[in-house]
Amino acid sequence: MSFNPTSSRKHYHLFDDENIDHMYFDISPAGEIDANKYSLYNFTGDPKLEYAEWDSRMDMMGSWFSDMKKSNRFLYERESIDGSKVVSNVIDPETKTVKEMLNFASNDYLNLTQxxxxxxxxxxxxxxxxxxxxxxxxxxxxxxxxxxxxxxxxxxxxxxxxxxxxxxxxxxxxxxxxxxxxxxxxxxxxxxxxxxxxxxxxxxxxxxxxxxxxxxxxxxxxxxxxxxxxxxxxxxxxxxxxxxxxxxxxxxxxxxxxxxxxxxxxxxxxxxxxxxxxxxxxxxxxxxxxxxxxxxxxxxxxxxxxxxxxxxxxxxxxxxxxxxxxxxxxxxxxxxxxxxxxxxxxNNQAGQDKLWNNIQYVKARLLSAGFNIGNAETAIFPIIIGDDNKVKEMTYRLHQKGIFVNPVPYPAVPRKLTRVRMTITAGFSEDQLDNALNKIEETAKELSII
Ligand SMILES: Cc1ncc(COP(=O)(O)O)c(C=O)c1O
The missing domain is CATH 3.40.640.10 (Type I PLP-dependent aspartate aminotransferase-like (Major domain))
Structure with missing residues (x-):
C-alpha cells in the first residue's frame, strides 16, 4: 500500500506485508506526523526500513521534519554567517534574522579555526x-x-x-x-x-x-x-x-x-x-x-x-x-x-591551559547546580535528562536565549540517557560562561530537570 494522506495512520510502502503492522505512524487530523512521538531513528535507522521503498521512507521523514519545523523545534544545521566562533552569528530558523549566540556546539576546543x-x-x-x-x-x-x-x-x-x-x-x-x-x-x-x-x-x-x-x-x-x-x-x-x-x-x-x-x-x-x-x-x-x-x-x-x-x-x-x-x-x-x-x-601555544580552566569552571558549576553529567572529564559535557521531549525543549529554549547547544536523543544514546550536549572551548571568558550557565540552570528549573 502506498502513502495515503487521508487516512489517520500513515505507513511505509512495504515489500513484505508481514511487517506492515510495525510500520504505521500516527498522524494528526491535519495529516501530519506528530514529531514528538518519533525520532530520526524511525526514519533512517530502524532495521524494519529495509522493507520500505525509498519514496515512502523519504515522504515519512519529510512529514516528520515539517512538523518539527512548524513548532520551531528543528534546530539541526543552524547556519552561521562567520564561522565557528565563541560568539557565532547564526541565522535564526524561526525569524530568519542573524542572532548572536554563545557557541557550545563546536569541537574547535582551542578556537584554532580563527x-x-x-x-x-x-x-x-x-x-x-x-x-x-x-x-x-x-x-x-x-x-x-x-x-x-x-x-x-x-x-x-x-x-x-x-x-x-x-x-x-x-x-x-x-x-x-x-x-x-x-x-x-x-x-x-x-x-x-x-x-x-x-x-x-x-x-x-x-x-x-x-x-x-x-x-x-x-x-x-x-x-x-x-x-x-x-x-x-x-x-x-x-x-x-x-x-x-x-x-x-x-x-x-x-x-x-x-x-x-x-x-x-x-x-x-x-x-x-x-x-x-x-x-x-x-x-x-x-x-x-x-x-x-x-x-x-x-x-x-x-x-x-x-x-x-x-x-x-x-x-x-x-x-x-x-x-x-x-x-x-x-x-x-x-x-x-x-x-x-x-x-x-x-609548543603549548594554543591555549590548552585556558581550555582546562574553562573545563574545570564549567564542571564545578554544573555539578553544584545538581546536573547529571555522567563521568565527564574533558571538554564535552553531557547534561543527562533521559526524556527526549525535555531535551528538545531545553535546546529550543536555550536557543531562544542565545545559547547554542545540541540535543542528543535516542538512539544516539540509550533512551534513559538522552541529553543536551555542550562543548567547552578555550576562548570563553568567565563572564560568558556565567551567562550561559545561569541560563542553563534557569531553563532546567523551568522544565523540572533539576
Ligand atoms: C570519535 C570521533 N572519531 C572520528 C570522527 C570523525 O572525524 P571527522 O569529522 O574528521 O570526519 C569524529 C567526529 O566527528 C569523532 O567524534
Whole structure:
C-alpha cells in the first residue's frame, strides 16, 4: 500500500506485508506526523526500513521534519554567517534574522579555526601549492607539506609513521576495513564512534560494555580460537560523554588475549596528555598501542584525518586502505592549517591551559547546580535528562536565549540517557560562561530537570 494522506495512520510502502503492522505512524487530523512521538531513528535507522521503498521512507521523514519545523523545534544545521566562533552569528530558523549566540556546539576546543597565525600559513600555502592536490597519492604523488604534516603527527603520537586522509571518518573506516578480513574480528567499546563501527560493515564484530575490561575479557574468551586476528577498538575520549577510556586495564586484557588495540584520538588530541599529545601520553603508554587514529578537524582547527602506527603497518595500509588509495589527498590549505595547528599545540601555544580552566569552571558549576553529567572529564559535557521531549525543549529554549547547544536523543544514546550536549572551548571568558550557565540552570528549573 502506498502513502495515503487521508487516512489517520500513515505507513511505509512495504515489500513484505508481514511487517506492515510495525510500520504505521500516527498522524494528526491535519495529516501530519506528530514529531514528538518519533525520532530520526524511525526514519533512517530502524532495521524494519529495509522493507520500505525509498519514496515512502523519504515522504515519512519529510512529514516528520515539517512538523518539527512548524513548532520551531528543528534546530539541526543552524547556519552561521562567520564561522565557528565563541560568539557565532547564526541565522535564526524561526525569524530568519542573524542572532548572536554563545557557541557550545563546536569541537574547535582551542578556537584554532580563527587563529591568525594559522590563517597566515593557509594563505602562504595557497600561494605555494594552490588548492587541491590533483589526485590520490599513489598515482599522483604526494606533496612536501603532506609529508611534513605526517611527520608532525608521528612525532606528537610517538609512532614510527603516519598517513593522512581527507577526514577522520575516512581514516577510521579505511584503517579498519583495510585490516579486517573474513577470518578477523573487531571488538568495540559499545560507545565507539560511528566511523569506527562503519569500518567493519559486513565483517565480524562484537561489542563490550563501555570502559569495562571484565566485559571485554568475556568477549575475548568467547572468540579466542575462532578468528585469526582480533582488533580491540576504543575512543580515547568518548564523543557523547566526555569521559576518558580505561586504557591501562583494557590494554592488559587485550594483550593477554593476543588482540591488537586501536585508539581513536579525535577528542583527546590537543586536550589531554602533556602539550595535548592525547590519551596514550596521558596514561604514559607510549609504544604500547598498535594503531592511533584521529581527526584534524577538532582541536587542530582544520579538516582531515590520520592514522599512526609502525612503519610496516602504515606501508600495508597504503595499499589496502581504500579510502586512502582511491581518494585525492586532503585540500592543501587545510594541510597547512593542520600542520601549524599541531605545531602550536606541541609548543603549548594554543591555549590548552585556558581550555582546562574553562573545563574545570564549567564542571564545578554544573555539578553544584545538581546536573547529571555522567563521568565527564574533558571538554564535552553531557547534561543527562533521559526524556527526549525535555531535551528538545531545553535546546529550543536555550536557543531562544542565545545559547547554542545540541540535543542528543535516542538512539544516539540509550533512551534513559538522552541529553543536551555542550562543548567547552578555550576562548570563553568567565563572564560568558556565567551567562550561559545561569541560563542553563534557569531553563532546567523551568522544565523540572533539576
Ligand atoms: C570519535 C570521533 N572519531 C572520528 C570522527 C570523525 O572525524 P571527522 O569529522 O574528521 O570526519 C569524529 C567526529 O566527528 C569523532 O567524534
Amino acid at each position: 587563529d591568525k597565525r594559522i590563517q597566515a600559513k593557509v594563505i602562504e600555502a595557497i600561494e605555494q601549492y594552490g588548492g587541491g592536490a590533483g589526485g590520490a597519492p599513489l598515482l599522483s604523488g604526494t606533496m612536501s607539506i603532506i609529508r611534513e604534516l605526517q611527520e608532525q603527527i608521528s612525532s606528537m603520537k610517538a609512532m614510527e609513521a603516519s598517513i593522512v586522509y581527507t577526514s577522520g571518518y575516512a581514516a577510521n573506516i579505511g584503517t579498519i576495513s583495510g585490516l579486517l578480513g573474513h577470518k578477523d574480528i573487531a571488538i568495540y567499546d559499545m560507545f565507539s564512534h560511528a566511523s569506527l563501527i562503519d569500518g567493519s560493515k559486513g565483517s565480524n564484530k562484537k561489542f563490550f560494555a563501555h570502559n569495562d575490561p571484565a566485559s571485554l575479557e568475556k568477549v575475548l574468551k568467547n572468540v579466542q580460537n575462532k578468528y585469526i586476528n582480533k582488533l580491540v577498538v576504543l575512543d580515547g575520549v568518548y564523543s557523547m560523554d566526555g569521559d576518558i577510556c580505561n586504557l591501562p586495564e583494557i590494554l592488559d586484557v587485550a594483550h593477554y588475549y593476543g588482540a591488537w588495540v586501536l585508539v581513536d584520538e579525535a577528542h583527546a588530541t590537543g586536550v589531554i596528555g602533556k602539550n595535548g599529545k592525547g590519551t596514550i601520553d596521558y596514561f604514559g603508554l607510549e609504544g604500547k598501542i598498535d594503531i592511533i587514529t584521529g581527526t584534524l578537524s577538532k582541536s587542530v582547527g582544520a579538516v582531515g584525518g590520520f592514522v599512526s602506527a609502525s612503519q610496516k603497518l602504515i606501508n600495508y595500509l597504503k595499499y589496502s586502505s581504500r579510502s586512502y588509495m582511491f581518494s585525492t589527498s586532503p585540500y592543501l590549505p587545510a594541510v597547512a592549517a593542520a600542520l601549524e595547528g599541531l605545531k602550536l599545540i606541541a
